[in-house]
Amino acid sequence: MSQMVDLVIFGGTGDLSTRKLLPALYQLHRDKLAGRLRRIIATGRSDMDSATFCADAEANLVRFLPEGDWDESVWASFSERLVYARIEASQSDDYQRLAAVLDQGGAPGRLFYLATLPSLYGAICQQLQSAGSVNAASRVVLEKPLGHDLASCRQINEEVSAVFDEEAIFRIDHYLGKETVQNLLALRFGNPLFHPMWNNTFISNVQITVAEDIGVAGRGSYYADTGALRDMVQNHLLQVLSLVAMEPPASLKATDIRDEKMKVLRCLEPITTANAKERTVRGRYSAGAVSGTAVKGFLEEDAFHDADNTETFVALKASINNWRWAGVPFYLRTGKRLARSYSEIVIEYRRQPFSLFANDPQELTNKLVVHLQPEESISLHTVNKKPGLTSRLRLKPVELHLTDDSQEKHSSYDAYERLLLDALHGDQTLFMRRDEVETAWRWIDSIIEAWDENGTPVKPYNAGTMGPNAATALVAVDGRSWHE
Ligand SMILES: NC(=O)c1ccc[n+]([C@@H]2O[C@H](COP(=O)([O-])OP(=O)(O)OC[C@H]3O[C@@H](n4cnc5c(N)ncnc54)[C@H](OP(=O)(O)O)[C@@H]3O)[C@@H](O)[C@H]2O)c1
Structure with a gap:
């Protein structure tokens, strides 16, 4: 065009x-x-x-x-x-x-x-x-949302495909329009420093958090029928996960990048009735305070009195069954009325096999943190010697910021500017292909079926916190904690 x-x-x-x-x-x-x-x-x-x-x-x-x-x-x-x-x-x-x-x-x-x-x-x-x-x-x-489940998504895709070829269909996920999400490709495939260590030999776990301090007032019956899993995980979190986990593409062309993202989605281990209890947490906010202001609980909002089986928070432990990621949990969490609004990806590296230092606590692991919002930046958490004339070498955490000044300016562009521009120019790289969306729905449908069959409860959490205690336990059983 x-x-x-x-x-x-x-x-x-x-x-x-x-x-x-x-x-x-x-x-x-x-x-x-x-x-x-x-x-x-x-x-x-x-x-x-x-x-x-x-x-x-x-x-x-x-x-x-x-x-x-x-x-x-x-x-x-x-x-x-x-x-x-x-x-x-x-x-x-x-x-x-x-x-x-x-x-x-x-x-x-x-x-x-x-x-x-x-x-x-x-x-x-x-x-x-x-x-x-x-x-x-x-x-x-x-x-978005492209459907409510795989069947309704397929129906929309069929109807739209009857008029437009796949090359003319641009399924939007505004997370992919963020400068820092695209920068992941530059970071991973442009730096020989990171690429050799981007696997299960060096990385212990990956955390993806999309936290919002706002509630769901004003979203009417839509949210009551949807919940956090369908509203956020099916699209934004799985899209980010697939960019973090994908293999190097044959080129930066849309087809090659989408092929690699698609392979990741196909390798996601299904969450079923057998493992949903250990792998998932559902939550719903009760009354509390966010940034010092008292707020109502979800069920006290007018449109949601009866929505007691709707989650406003979800935490998951996902596994990608391939050679690169076997044994590396991908912890995902998203929710409303949390302590603050931010989105980030945390790549946590394995600890060294033996420590020479006296004060080498668990929290001093190397982490690469990709901040998606409110600010877009990347930081590398490392350790340095604690300065001073102490008799023993001691460690202190140091954050290296990998964002330059010009990047900060470009980060201030809204994701919709990027995506509208790409759609005008016919570039599909940052849009979701039909098979990606449908494969993501298949994985999400399996979780919802498991919740229905198991009668998985929706656990309350106070507005202004980071979700139910069970979300802390989800990672704690693996000897880990959420990066806060
Ligand atoms: N709002 C967001 O931040 C956001 C974020 C991501 C995705 N989305 C998605 O974007 C879409 C729109 O969301 P929204 O929040 O903008 O909804 P909205 O505020 O309710 O606006 C709906 C729009 O659709 C029009 N419309 C409704 N029924 C129609 C009909 N029968 N025929 C023709 N036009 C009709 C409305 O026209 P009238 O003004 O004349 O009623 C209005 O312009 C939804 O799919 C939503 O899930 C929204």
Whole structure:
């Protein structure tokens, strides 16, 4: 798609579009990176004209852009690209009107961004095709969640594939748009220092944490039916895990990287009724305090009174059954209303076989910590001699920061900027292929079946903590603790 592109956002009036997509597009426009983009056609069900939509968009950008990024002159030229079209997903007349708008604009490329209910994705694609809006240069971006389980994911994939080829389907996981997640590839495959030690001979365990201090208020019945395992592990955590664990790809082309990620997902040992008790912990926040503010428990939120079988926290011990990772646990945890919001990957190295030092406690292991949010950086935890004229050599921890100044600037780009740019240019590397998403669902489905069959309880934890005590025990039985 080297030609000009019209971007059509289904769900253009929704939360995602307002908080993430329009600000990201504004930034790309400001930075002169959106040269290929002609118009942004936002759709929603309300009957309004483009001028009214623009007035709302302006107010929202002022509110949601990072401080200092609002600029009247940038807005003046950006707003010329904005068009609003009313579309009710099931109404074929609305698609005919959209087709006329697309034809008038004359941009040969079309990028349809589906930021609305996933249950509508198949119908929207079919309607676009019937209205003659899908051409050879058309692509579609699908927001998560792609289904509720393997069967519903397959159904969405079938429906979308009936209209678009796999090469034209961009399944988004915004974690893959983070600068530091991509930097993992540079770190692993660009540094001879790390690569030889990236295996079970040197690494004792890997921890991936995605912690949020926010609750689930405002997410309606969606979260009650979903829970943390489906909402976060199926996509973000498994995507990050596969990038950490994959073999060196044949090249940096999308197919080669996705092939290697896919092999990792296929090597995940199933969690079943037989081992789910030792491998998984489910939790649900009770009332507590986050950053000094009292907050309600999950079941006290209006929409969730009956959701007593929904977890807001999950911790897992995953195993990757291949030569590189056999015997190395991958501990994953994610939750709401935790002590603070942060995401990180911790690669913990094995201890040396024998220590020469008097004070060499367990916590002084070498660790490579990849911080994904709030700040994006990488640090290497090592030890040094404790300075001073003491009679014995003693150790002290030292953190080496592997992030340079220019990288900090680029890290401040939002993941959606990166992903929108790649979708406009047709680069699928940072998007999920159909087989990846379906294989991840198969693994998740097995855990949910095990929970159902075992009647696995959802353990309470106080809001403002790091989850139920059982999550601490999950790693403690292996003689380890979570990196905090
Ligand atoms: N919000 C996030 O941070 C976030 C993060 C990751 C993924 N997502 C995913 O992104 C998608 C959108 O989420 P959201 O939070 O933006 O939802 P939202 O705030 O509820 O917005 C939904 C959007 O879809 C439109 N819509 C709903 N039903 C429609 C129909 N029958 N026909 C046509 N348009 C319809 C709405 O139009 P009206 O305004 O006219 O009702 C609105 O623009 C979901 O799949 C969600 O899971 C969201």
